[in-house]
Amino acid sequence: MTIGGHFTYFITIFLMIAGLFIVIARGNLIKKLVGLGIFQTSVYLLYLAPAKLVGGTAPILSPAFTIYSNPLPHVLILTAIVVGVATLALGLALVVRIREGYDTIEEDEILALDAARDREAQAS
Amino acid sequence: MAVTVWVIIQSRNLFSVIVLGGIYSFLMATVMVAMDAVDVAMTEASVGAGISTVLLLGALYLCRSEEAQPMRKPWLPLAVSVAVAGLLVYGTLGLPEFSDPQAPIHVHVAPRYLNEVKQEVDVPNAVTAVLASYRGFDTLGETTVVFTAGAGVIALLRRRRRDRQS
Amino acid sequence: MKNDLILRVIAKLLIPFIVMFAVYVQFHGDFGPGGGFQAGVILAAAVIFYALIYGLADARKVVPESVVESMMALGVLLYVGVGIAGLLLGGNFLDYFVLDPDPVHGQHRGIFWVEAGVAITVSGVMLKIFYMFADRGKADE
Numbered sequence: 001m002t003i004g005g006h007f008t009y010f011i012t013i014f015l016m017i018a019g020l021f022i023v024i025a026r027g028n029l030i031k032k033l034v035g036l037g038i039f040q041t042s043v044y045l046l047y048l049a050p051a052k053l054v055g056g057t058a059p060i061l062s063p064a065f066t067i068y069s070n071p072l073p074h075v076l077i078l079t080a081i082v083v084g085v086a087t088l089a090l091g092l093a094l095v096v097r098i099r100e101g102y103d104t105i106e107e108d109e110i111l112a113l114d115a116a117r118d119r120e121a122q123a124s
Numbered sequence: 125m126a127v128t129v130w131v132i133i134q135s136r137n138l139f140s141v142i143v144l145g146g147i148y149s150f151l152m153a154t155v156m157v158a159m160d161a162v163d164v165a166m167t168e169a170s171v172g173a174g175i176s177t178v179l180l181l182g183a184l185y186l187c188r189s190e191e192a193q194p195m196r197k198p199w200l201p202l203a204v205s206v207a208v209a210g211l212l213v214y215g216t217l218g219l220p221e222f223s224d225p226q227a228p229i230h231v232h233v234a235p236r237y238l239n240e241v242k243q244e245v246d247v248p249n250a251v252t253a254v255l256a257s258y259r260g261f262d263t264l265g266e267t268t269v270v271f272t273a274g275a276g277v278i279a280l281l282r283r284r285r286r287d288r289q290s
Numbered sequence: 291m292k293n294d295l296i297l298r299v300i301a302k303l304l305i306p307f308i309v310m311f312a313v314y315v316q317f318h319g320d321f322g323p324g325g326g327f328q329a330g331v332i333l334a335a336a337v338i339f340y341a342l343i344y345g346l347a348d349a350r351k352v353v354p355e356s357v358v359e360s361m362m363a364l365g366v367l368l369y370v371g372v373g374i375a376g377l378l379l380g381g382n383f384l385d386y387f388v389l390d391p392d393p394v395h396g397q398h399r400g401i402f403w404v405e406a407g408v409a410i411t412v413s414g415v416m417l418k419i420f421y422m423f424a425d426r427g428k429a430d431e
Contacts, residue, residue: 006216006217006219009213009216009219010213010216011125011126013209013212013213013216014126014209015125015126015129016212017205017206017208017209017212018129018130018133019129020205020208021133021198021201021202021205022132022133024201024204024205025198025201025202026133028138030138030141030142030180030183030184030187031138031141033180034132034141034142034145034180035132037145037172037176038129038132038145038148041148041149041152041168041172044152044156044164044168045152045155048156048159048161048164049159050219050220051159051160051161052159052160052161053160053230056160057160058160058161058162058323059160059238059249059250059251060162060248060249060250060251060321060322060323061238061241061248061249061250062248068238068250069159069160069161070230070234071234071237071238071250071251071254072233072234072237072254073161074161074163074164074251075251075254075255075259075262077161077164078163078164078167078251078255078325078327079255079262079263079266081164081167081168081171081172081327082167082171082266082269082270082327082412083266083269083270084171085171085172085175085176085179086269086270086272086273086415087273088176088179088180089179089273089274089277089419090273090276090277090280092179092180092182092183092423093276093277093280093281093419093422093423094280095183095187096183096186096187096280096281096423096426097280097281099186099187105187162322162323163323163324163325163328165323166315166323166324166328167327167328167331170328170331170332170335171327171331174331174335175331175334175335175416178335178338178420179419179420179423182420182423182424183423186423186426243394244394244397245394245397245401246394246397246398247320247321247397247398247401248320248321248322249319249320249321249322249323249324249325251323251325252319252320252324252325252401252405253401255325256325256400256401256404256405257386257397257400257401260384260386260400260404261384263369263404263408264369264370264373264384267365267366267369267407267408267411267412268366270411270412270415271362271363271365271366271411271415273415273419274362274414274415274418274419275362277418277419277422278418278422281422281423281425281426282422283425283426
């Protein structure tokens, strides 16, 4: 168990934490979505790094090579990338509607506006 | 990539955040090629750096704002992030090393797929063979998810012809 | 951007090559990297490029809304159709080897139609989402 052997995991963890930090610490909705994208790409790296065999090649069969990297995680991540962009599109549509409804996309201001509306609805 | 992510965290101009996100996707695609995942790299480059950036810029144009100054120092999220990082590092110490041929991921199903592709499917690209033939049901689910996302965006952003102020 | 000469010329030069590259990636998905998803996204990117340079109205004339919406649904239907064809011909759902007397050739056919369905749906959805986002901004003015 060496540091060099686990280097890819450390990079993955750094990217994951960076994405997580952006999502929970920044208030702007579009920046949160970008942070979520960073988190997703770190998960792709988490799956792809163990699939690689040093000395192997891409999993396209050909008579010139004998060792191939594992194709199964590639398939999973291909699906994950497309699903990720689908959720990003839906998230952005929601952000656009929020902007039209509240006229802001900062999370603090949206919560304050909601609280003010609740107070008005209770007072009336 | 770490530098890109650091600037994304710090920057307040949303346009630069989106462009840096596109650069980050390209760098990730390059790393994926280094990991011998060429199909995935092509998809990440086209989807992450292409479509994602276009959609984010479109949404930014519709929202038209900058990020506001954060009101308080983010100590609690930073502590939570560091704690989660510590837990993850502790967890990954037990995982197999990089490029270990005896790791469980390489031993059970993958050799069977790689060996049988020639006589069962006869498609040189093993990833396409697994995606479309061996795991075709998952791909059906994925296509349905993409279709549902399109339908959802239509439902959210459609304009009715009569009432324009909603 | 319609009036800028350099952008118009470059767009007219590049867009056919982008479309051809998308078709190449689609059909060579069996022999090299590629496949349905990449091809669908690249095709949508070509039409988005056209819409950025020439304006949304011209892009709508080339690829109308009804075509895009039907493309979204057609791809999924094609995929499920291949699955049901497997059912009707005697195998399980999404079995490819029953599609042809030679089972390996049946796999080829199945993979071809399935990847085509995926590419149609993905390009339709990406294009439709772009149209919706671009249209929303225009109607606000």
